[in-house]
Amino acid sequence: MPGIYIHIPFCKSKCIYCDFCSITKLDFNDNFLSALKKEILIRKNELQNEFIETIYFGGGTPSLLKTSEIQKIIDVIFENYKITENPEITIEVNPDDITLQYLKQLIKIGINRISIGVQSFNDEILNFLGRRHNSVQAEKTIKYSIEAGFKNISADLIFGIPGLTINDIISDLDVFIKYKVQHISAYHLTYEKGTKLHKLLTSNKIKIIDEEFSLQQFSTIENHLISNDYFHYEISNYSLKGFESRHNSNYWNGISYLGFGTSAHSFNCDIRSWNTDNLSVYISKINEGKLPSKHEKLNPNMKYNEFIMTSLRTSKGVDFELIKSKFGIKYFEIFITSTNKYLKMGYIIKNKNNYILTSKGMFLSDGIIADLFIV
Numbered sequence: 001m002p003g004i005y006i007h008i009p010f011c012k013s014k015c016i017y018c019d020f021c022s023i024t025k026l027d028f029n030d031n032f033l034s035a036l037k038k039e040i041l042i043r044k045n046e047l048q049n050e051f052i053e054t055i056y057f058g059g060g061t062p063s064l065l066k067t068s069e070i071q072k073i074i075d076v077i078f079e080n081y082k083i084t085e086n087p088e089i090t091i092e093v094n095p096d097d098i099t100l101q102y103l104k105q106l107i108k109i110g111i112n113r114i115s116i117g118v119q120s121f122n123d124e125i126l127n128f129l130g131r132r133h134n135s136v137q138a139e140k141t142i143k144y145s146i147e148a149g150f151k152n153i154s155a156d157l158i159f160g161i162p163g164l165t166i167n168d169i170i171s172d173l174d175v176f177i178k179y180k181v182q183h184i185s186a187y188h189l190t191y192e193k194g195t196k197l198h199k200l201l202t203s204n205k206i207k208i209i210d211e212e213f214s215l216q217q218f219s220t221i222e223n224h225l226i227s228n229d230y231f232h233y234e235i236s237n238y239s240l241k242g243f244e245s246r247h248n249s250n251y252w253n254g255i256s257y258l259g260f261g262t263s264a265h266s267f268n269c270d271i272r273s274w275n276t277d278n279l280s281v282y283i284s285k286i287n288e289g290k291l292p293s294k295h296e297k298l299n300p301n302m303k304y305n306e307f308i309m310t311s312l313r314t315s316k317g318v319d320f321e322l323i324k325s326k327f328g329i330k331y332f333e334i335f336i337t338s339t340n341k342y343l344k345m346g347y348i349i350k351n352k353n354n355y356i357l358t359s360k361g362m363f364l365s366d367g368i369i370a371d372l373f374i375v
Contacts, residue, residue, distance in 0.1 A: 001084060002047050003054035003250045004077060006036070007261035008062040009279060012097070016130040016196035017158075017189060032262075032279065033069055035286040037076045039260050042291065044080040046258060047268075052081045054088045054247035057111075063093035067105040074110060088113055088246040090154075095133035095141040103148035113245075115154040115185075116141050121172050125161055130196070142179050152243060154183035159217045161189050162206050169220055177228050182243035186221045187236050188214065218363045233315045235362045252310045271297050301374045304331050309369050317348075317356030331374075338372050 010029060055077060057070065070091070077083070090113040091106060106114070120126050121135040133141075145153050155176055159169055176184055191198045191208065200206045222232055230238040234252060237245065250257060259266045263277040273295035276282050285292035298306065304327050311318040324332045339355055342348040347361035347368060357365055 001051050001053035001250075002256040002258065003056065003247045004052055004081070005056045005058060005247075005257060005259040005264055006062075006073060007259065007264040007275075008057060008059040008065060009262045009277075010064050011059070011061045012064070013130065013132060016128075016200070017192070029065075031283050033065075033073070035283045036073065036261055038286050039291070040073075040076045040080060042286070042289065043258065043260075046266075047081065047256060050082070050256070051084045052077070052087065053084050054250060055083075055090070056247045057091040059092055061094050061097070062091050063097055063102070067102065067109055070106070070111070071109040088152075090115055090245075090247060092117060093141065095137040096131075098137075098141045098144065100144045100148060103144050103150070107149050112150070113152040113154065114145050114150050115156065115183075116145065118142075118155045118172075119158045120161075120164075120168070121175050122164075122168050125164060125168070128161070128163070129158070139175060142175075142181060146179065152183070153179075153181050154185060154245065155181050157184060157186045157221070158189050159186060159221060160209060160214050162209060164209075164217070166216065166220055169217055170224060173221065173224050173228075177225075180240070183237070183239040183245060184225065184230065185237050186218075188218070215360070215363050219359060222359055231315070235313045235357075235365055252314050254307060254310055266293075269303075271295050300327065300331075303327070305373045308335070308372050312355070312357055312369055312372070313365065315356065317351070317354040319353050320355060321353045334374065335372070342368055 009032070055074065057073075062070070074089070089111050091111050092115045094117050103114070116138070117131075118138045118141075119129060119131055121138055123135050126134060126138075142153065142155065157169075157172055157176075173184075189197075191201050197206075201208065221238075225238045226232060230240060231244075232238050233244050234248070237248070239245070254269065256268045257266060259275065262275055262279055262282045265272065265274045267273075273293045276285070276292040278292075282292045296302075304323075307323070307326065308318060318335070320332060320335060323335050335355075339348055342361065343350065343355075347358055347364060348355050349358055350356075357368070361368060
């Protein structure tokens with residue numbers, strides 16, 4: 001069933017690696033929230049014949065909003081869409097602006113899943129990344145989330161950071177394991193153009209760690225979590241049994257979703273659309289009753305590429321019988337031919353009808369997936 005994503009673009013400050021749509025001028029908040037609710041109303045006829053299974057507040061820093069503001073957004077969604085009886089409602093939070101009372105209020109308004117931007121429990125690493133919180137605040141946020149009553153907690157971890165050691169990674173993971181955090185997302189540090197991190201790299205103030213050490217870190221995370229009962233169900237995601245992200249799994253399963261707010265993307269299996277990342281343009285267009293978005297209709301090759309990309313990221317991999325039924329024999333033959341070398345190299349394995357990335361294949365997934373695309 002489809003999901004809804006709400007992008008809240010505000011942050012107190014910008015981390016050095018962040019290339020998401022985020023704005024540090026918080027005085028636009030009221031105008032944005034008014035426009036956001038109007039966008040939901042304007043688009044209320046989309047997905048009307050389907051039930052919404054998940055709602056996800058991302059950003060930016062959604063936890064900068066008051067719980068009363070979040071409640072109003074949820075109310076507008078429930079008033080205009082069919083929602084399943086037990087939807088997964090997630091909010092991303094930053095440890096520096098979280099209190100126990102705030103978390104208890106989130107529970108009261110229906111938020112039942114929390115995603116904590118921990119990134120590291122090493123204060124030097126946090127300082128390098130430009131995070132506003134420290135290790136004590138990060139751990140306290142996990143404790144508070146449990147005390148508030150959250151039964152579904154996710155936490156983010158970043159690896160591949162200059163100066164990060166294998167012992168640092170194991171130490172971070174052990175904190176999550178100690179509190180039985182149900183879901184862990186582990187992302188490799190990326191150097192996106194336009195970020196402070198990329199400028200440090202191009203000015204030779206820092207160096208990217210070598211691929212062999214990156215792989216060692218990736219393998220350490222995978223092995224340590226698997227040995228502690230976590231399931232590696234997607235390239236960057238691990239969970240205890242039954243706690244896979246329902247919202248993100250919809251993306252990987254090619255299910256329709258709606259995105260509201262600046263830079264938010266939507267997808268209905270035939271058309272992909274995305275809102276402007278310019279906050280002023282977003283607000284003015286919505287107030288004119290217009291959608292501040294662009295769209296593209298997916299042709300057969302694009303749909304095939306989308307299917308390969310999302311399927312191969314998961315532990316289930318690509319079902320080649322599905323390629324036959326969805327796309328036809330021509331695409332099936334292309335897939336079989338293009339994956340052959342990766343089977344021989346040990347980056348992909350075949351399990352019945354499914355082609356699945358191995359651990360080394362997952363680490364090199366971006367290049368492998370791109371190579372399998374039909375251009």
